Amino acid sequence: MTDFDTSRQASAAARFGRVAVLMGGTSSEREVSLDSGRNVLAALRGLGIDAIALDGIPALNRALREASVDRVFNVLHGQHGGGEDGVVQGLLEAAGVPYTGSGVLGSALSMDKIRSKLVWLALGLPTPRHVAIRKGDDVRRAASLIGFPLIVKPACEGSSVGITRVFDENGLxxxxxxxxxxxxxxxxxxxxxxxxEYTVGILAERALPSIRIVPAGEYYDYHAKYQAEDTRYLCPGLSGEDEQSLRQLALQAFQALDCRGWGRVDVMRDEAGRFWLLEVNTAPGMTSHSLVPKAAAELGLDFAELCLQVLETSVEEAP
Structure with a gap:
């Protein structure tokens, strides 16, 4: 770290006040969120920031009523007790407390993959052909519209939860x-x-170097994401014009959903070299296997510096 960096860190406690690291919760991504939160908490405390842990929305609500926190670093993942569906963001804006990540609209849109796609398609951005399915719908008819092979997944979950790749009608x-x-x-x-498969981190309105994900198995599933030690991450994932095109597309997709501060955009590439947008994550993982820290490291940002820069976006983006 330079002298400037040291000076900036020394003044962090006064600038940010007491920071609540919001983690855990009751979504399907609770364990990943707890891991992310512990890492962020340790990094912020190591920088001299007065940081505390809050597990879930009820704990946050109590802290807001007691006026015991000045700012929130949100690594609460998912929906329904997670922190990526706009509920936490609305609560914090009503309380006038600044926070990291996207606002109510950006969070809600990004959590819902179907509505994300509708926005992207309206703007001419590429995303795979899809059908929204409600309980009771004719799934075989939907599959005939899409064609095999296809993917079936919950529209509002992350971390590869509930995803199946289907190659014929037998697996439907x-x-x-x-x-x-x-x-x-x-x-x-x-x-x-x-x-x-590629991912592009976004930090303070710029796209980080892309990462190409190469799992040891055939697919990048939950095990490959969070447990396996043999998944390879190539960063940058591409070079030259291809890399620039991918980063530009990711930033366009991020901004199209009214996202801000930081996040991650997941993209697939087909055999013809075309990119296809999958989803935006507005509170990305911060675990030892997570992708935004890997991309930041390519630019020389260690984990603590990354956490500090994410926290700084809450100052710029305060409601």
Whole structure:
């Protein structure tokens, strides 16, 4: 760290006040969120910031009533007790407390993959062909519209929860049954293959170097994301014009959903080299396996500096 960086960190406690690291909650991504939160909490405290842990929305609500926090670093993942669906953001804006990440609209749109796609399609941005499925809908008819191979997943979950790749009609019923375990509608979309899986972190309105994800197995599933030690992450994932095009597309997709501060955009590439937008994550993971820290490291930002820069966006983006 330079002398400037040291000086900036020394003044952090006064600038930010007491920071609540919001983690855990009751969504399907609770364990990942707790891991993220512990890492962020340790980093902020290491920078001399007065940081405390809050587990879930009820704990946050109590802290707001007691006026015991000045700012929130949100790493609460998911919906229905998570912090990515706009509920936490609305609560914090009503209380006048600044926070990291996107606002109410950006969070709600990004959490709902179906509505994200509608926005992107309206703007001419590429996303795989899809059908929204509600309970009772004819899934075979939907599959005939999409064509095999396809993906079935909950429309409002993250971390690869409830996702199945379906290659023929025989696997359809089981895939739908798995996705229906989670609240909300289902999403059926074309399975993009051939050119790899990519992610692009966004920090303070700029796109970080892309990462190409190369799992040891065939797919980048929950195990490959959070447990496996043999998943490879190539950063930057591309070079030259391809890399610039991917970063530009990711930033466009992020801003199209009214997102701000920081986040992550997940993209697939087909065998013809075309990019296809999958989703935006407005409170990305901050675990040892997470992708935004890996991309930041490519630019020379260690984990603590990344946390500090994310926290600084809450100053710029205060409601």
């Amino acid at each position: 019923a089981e895939a739908v049954a798995l996705a229906e375990r989670y609240p909300g509608d289902l999403l059926m979309e074309t399975l993009i293959r051939g050119g790899g």
